[in-house]
Amino acid sequence: MxxxxxxxxxxxxxxxxxxxxxxxxxxxxxxxxxxxxxxxxxxxxxxxxxxxxxxxxxxxxxxxxxxxxxxxxxxxxxxxxxxxxxxxxxxxxxxxxxxxxxxxxxxxxxxxxGRVELNVKGSVVPGCFVELVRRDQGLRELARRTRQKPDYEANVRLGEAIARGVRREARRAARDVLAHLAPFAERTVHGPTDDEQVLSTSFLLPAADEARFREAVAARARRWGDRLALGVTGPLPCYSFVDQRPAPAGR
Missing domain, CATH: 3.30.70 (Alpha-Beta Plaits)
Structure with a gap:
């Protein structure tokens, strides 16, 4: 236009x-x-x-x-x-x-x-440090050294390492969410993400499949709720799937 x-x-x-x-x-x-x-x-x-x-x-x-x-x-x-x-x-x-x-x-x-656009966003859930440290040998060793010789810099290093691990776990959960939701969609468009919002994807799917899609999101939210906070917005006008080419006359 x-x-x-x-x-x-x-x-x-x-x-x-x-x-x-x-x-x-x-x-x-x-x-x-x-x-x-x-x-x-x-x-x-x-x-x-x-x-x-x-x-x-x-x-x-x-x-x-x-x-x-x-x-x-x-x-x-x-x-x-x-x-x-x-x-x-x-x-x-x-x-x-x-x-x-x-x-x-x-x-x-x-x-x-007959299609709808639904947008799914996923944000990092800070927490579950004990479980994360238990699974990660590197974090366990860093936590052990920090307990043995606690100081400000050691605590900062441990905190940063845990934060990186939490984000890593959230991104892994986001990949699993996408893998389970993608089969519902005819097309997907990925939006911008950052260290806190690790998932932002729009899905174009038949309107008849909306209920099943939401059930699948809810199932993934239960699976990864300790690491990834999921939310669904829509149905939306299909902004993400409109191609305005060819170039409008008079632009």
Whole structure:
């Protein structure tokens, strides 16, 4: 889609929420800045839009309005959602884009029909030091030397070694979680991780499999709860599985 991120907008600029097959109902709830949402239709597709605000900022009420519009649309069928802040310079540009990219956009919509996106995150659980030290010969030796000759530096070294071991155990648990969840998904996208959040992956799966997927997450949470705190978010609009290529006209 034509994308602009700005704090000020021209008079004809449209705020774009997403692309859906033609025939969906316009969302009833107001959009960003309280503007009514309408549909621009062309080539068997429609774009959900509203007048862009004079100043576009990521205020909480506008973020919630954006999400609410997407929720109404995705409840009706497949949707190519836009992230907050996508603008089109005028209706003509957007309608031309729908026509020129109709094949590409339609194929994507069909690939998402009957699918949901679920995101799974896993964070390190600090603890279980005794069990970790018991299993790790290197940590046992370091703990023994620290007890025999305790001082500040020795305690720091032991603490750092234990922290590394806890993260290592959490990453190992995360790999097991992925191995058990991957068979449910048609596609996966891995998000950023760090020393604390060691798992962040989005899964695209048939909506009919959502309950079984959640049961599998719960089973892994019971298996690794002492090392990895798991959480599931969704179902979400399929942000992670939208390919906006080819390049939009007028970008």
């Amino acid at each position: 034509p994308v602009t991120t700005a704090t000020t907008t021209a008079e004809d600029t449209l705020y774009v929420y997403g692309i859906a097959p033609a025939g969906v109902r316009a969302p009833r709830r107001p959009g960003v800045d309280g503007a009514p949402v309408r549909l621009l239709t062309g080539a068997g597709l429609c774009a959900a839009v509203s007048d862009a605000p004079a100043r576009l900022r990521p205020r909480r009420r506008d973020l919630l309005a954006h999400q609410g519009v997407l929720d109404e649309l995705v409840a009706q069928g497949p949707l190519l959602p836009m992230r907050f802040g996508v603008l089109s310079p005028d209706p003509g540009v957007l309608e031309a884009q729908l026509r020129s990219d109709a094949g590409h956009l339609t194929r994507q919509l069909e690939s998402l029909r």
